[in-house]
Amino acid sequence: MYRYSAATLLRQAMTDQKGWPAAWRSTSPKARYSVLIVGGGGHGLATAYYLAKNHGITDVAVLEKGWIGGGNTGRNTTVVRSNYLFPESARFYDHSVKLYEGLSRELNFNIMFSQRGMVTLAHSRHDLEAQRRWANAMRLNGVDSELLDREGVRSLAPALDFSEEARFPILGGFVQKRGGTARHDAVAWAYARAASSMGVDIIENCEVEGFEIGPEGPTAVQTSRGRIKTGAVGLAVAGNSSLLAKQLGLRLPIDSLSLQAMVTEPVKPVLDTVVLSPAAAVYVSQSDKGELVIGGGLDLYTSYGQRGNLPTAQRILAGVLTLFPSFSRLRLLRQWAGTVDVVKDSSPIFGRSPIPNVFLNCGWGTGGFKAIPGGGWCFAHTIATGEHHPLTAPFALDRFEKGALIDEAAASGIAH
Amino acid sequence: MLSIPCPHCGLRDEDEFVWGGEAHLVRPRLDCSAEEWAQYLFYRDNPKGIAFERWHHRFGCGQWFNLVRNTATHTIEMSYLIDAQRPDL
Structure with missing residues (x-):
């Protein structure tokens, strides 16, 4: 990875800013990946980064139908906070804020995180x-x-x-x-650059059109850029979660x-x-x-x-x-x-799905941006181990059958 | 601004109305499984395109009715009475 620093800034200034390398590799999809992450927003890119960094899994591709960070990651109002009411939410969102606090240094990218209160x-x-x-x-x-x-x-x-x-x-x-x-685009770009430098393929303009599911879980994904074989799929497609779930034959408790x-x-x-x-x-x-x-x-x-x-x-x-x-x-x-x-309970839906080796990262409602580092961290854990992360276990899909809702509707700020 | 055709009052502005979610949900028997009950309470089709919805004319006649609306283009196809059958579209 080309490290950004005051020295490189100075050096590039001397050469008319013409020597900057691309922040991440632009690639065509390979025939097979161990893990496919659908959705190249903050959550998908952070997941790819933590899969590589925390779990050593680099045979990963992030599939994005448009361009990196062009969905909700580029449309939010950039607020980061952890002022939630319930212990489950507070633990998760505060973990995310803590990761934000060290993120510029960790990713060598100024995400302009400003703790202005x-x-x-x-x-x-x-x-x-x-x-x-x-x-x-x-x-x-x-x-x-x-x-x-x-x-x-x-x-x-x-x-x-x-x-x-x-x-x-x-x-x-x-x-x-x-x-x-924090600067929302920078968060997506920083994670994309760091993940790419560790071997993750970031494939833009690649829309998922269907899934092939066997008894052990997903075997391949049909995309606008061809069929890609895989062993595991993570969905991080905020706003389109129900549509992708439908392609998997699933319904979700989402509007x-x-x-x-x-x-x-x-x-x-x-x-x-x-x-x-x-x-x-x-x-x-x-x-x-x-x-x-x-x-x-x-x-x-x-x-x-x-x-x-x-x-x-x-x-x-x-x-x-x-x-x-x-x-x-x-x-x-x-x-x-x-x-x-x-x-309905204004909490995310996170972790295992009813299909083996298909994982869900969705339901963030109006507050997904602040959850990007924590969401990526925990989603990488879930994909790597097949188990819920302790911080996100309360947000599993089966809480709707169990009645174990985490009703943050009154605590997330605005009563929609 | 959506212009919504209330079957009782005709075309009115959207801020007279309240969206009431997916229409034609059938309440299961009370001795149903937890999964069925969760499906009824929480799970939704949430389609991109034609959706069958319930709306409430809260600041008008106060009646509930059904609306067929395209969730991608916001085009409204038709409205019909709350107790009518779902039309074939």
């Missing part, structure tokens, strides 16, 4: 009480959180509307200081919905933390380029359209302007949507 706002006495429980539950789970009063929120996000007439008066809230944002995001024109620094208002159902951060990155609730019906609809966009923007009246004169630069796997 995630502030959740309380607008009523009931919000204050619920968030006190929430923040204390996080501490019991070993995750950092600090309760804030009104002045505490003002010191972190002074652009909020603190006037007496505010539609959502700010009474307090809490902050997870280890939360923040696919659109989640919108948008950015304003870039402005000078005005917000150096992530602000979430559960009551206004929006969250905002400012990118390093200066754009305000805005997210909100789902478009509440199934869609594979990847664009979202106007009423939801209006609701999200109205919520942002209620919290930050000074943003009203900014122009919107881009609006888009990703298709997300929504599960």
